[in-house]
Amino acid sequence: MAGNTTAHNAKVMNRFDLTKRLVAQLKREEAVVGGIGNANFDLWAAGQRPQNFYMLGSMGLAIPIALGVALAQPKRHVFALEGDGSLLMQLGCLATVAMLRPQNLTMVIWDNGVYQITGGQPTASAEAADLVAIARGAGIANSNWAADEADFDALVAASLKGGAPTLIGARIDKGPPAGATERDPVKIRENFMRGLGVRK
Template sequence: MSKANLLDRRAVVAQLLKDRNGAIAVGGLGASTYDIAAAGDHDRNLYLWGAMGGAVMIGLGLALAQPSLPVVVITGDGEMLMGMGSLATVGLQRPANLSIVVLDNEAYGETGGQVSHTAASADLVGVAKACGIKDSRAISTMAEVEAFASSLQDVTTGPRFASAKIDGANLERVLSSRDGTYIVNRIRGSFGHTPI
């Protein structure tokens, strides 16, 4: 895909979360967390500041614990490459309420912009399909983002996986709370549970 045709990362995330209703949004390390915060802080945003490779597994745990709620994991290609084995577990568990979106800029943005494997041989959509996630697709237009976003509220037909080729813009960091206990207690409170 030419650089001119790459999607704007913030526009992608804003569209995904536009009509989120009660969905839980799990943000991967770095830029995807800033993108979720830029779309609007929410009681059901789970920001991961330093858990590289763990976003999909945390999303899987939330999806299994809250099967009636949509869970969307938004992460980057570097983190997904690090946690690729998590896709096999998702394929095995098959949580119908889980959606995974990879924002793929073909670079390790948090460590200096080194070229990632998705710029060459790694096909994350192919890996997700091979792991048993039948609804796995590449997204390259905002119309496709909108179509995928409309499926996020469906808690009966997942899991689903999408990889969106985005631009490599170095955007202003939109920071939310970095207090892990506060973030977890806020999510628990949104479910009607008492703080830990």
């Protein structure tokens, strides 16, 4: 089913609900990098796991940061949660991921068609760009739109088995985030490194 889902017939879901669903599947201290803005706000609101990194600036770099973690710790599964506007800012990173083929990286794209945190201006994905098709074109064959919540759960579960980088596109509504991340970069980074076992 998933492979046949396009942006047009994927169900419009809720980012916080899906974030909670994703986190609920994490049983092995998987790392999660939340992109700038509402992607990491909802990750924060879903529960402050030590293996979460909340990106406060550097728009577009959630996937590159997650890729760096994945390369440094190949036995740990790593997720990047990124918005449509952020991914559009750094599309080249998809080609880099495809080239390197990390087996432990899952990229989740929240696509609501707007730059939500800056006032709801439209993104190109609202009109024309299909981010999952772009990812496939970049060489990430395992790229799919989630048809609905159950399909999202199944795609996350499948990606956790590893083997190839995975991209999951999720159409989401324009609902507000469920919280706001504490903005302390050093604390965030230090907690994350402890969560990854790099610091004691």
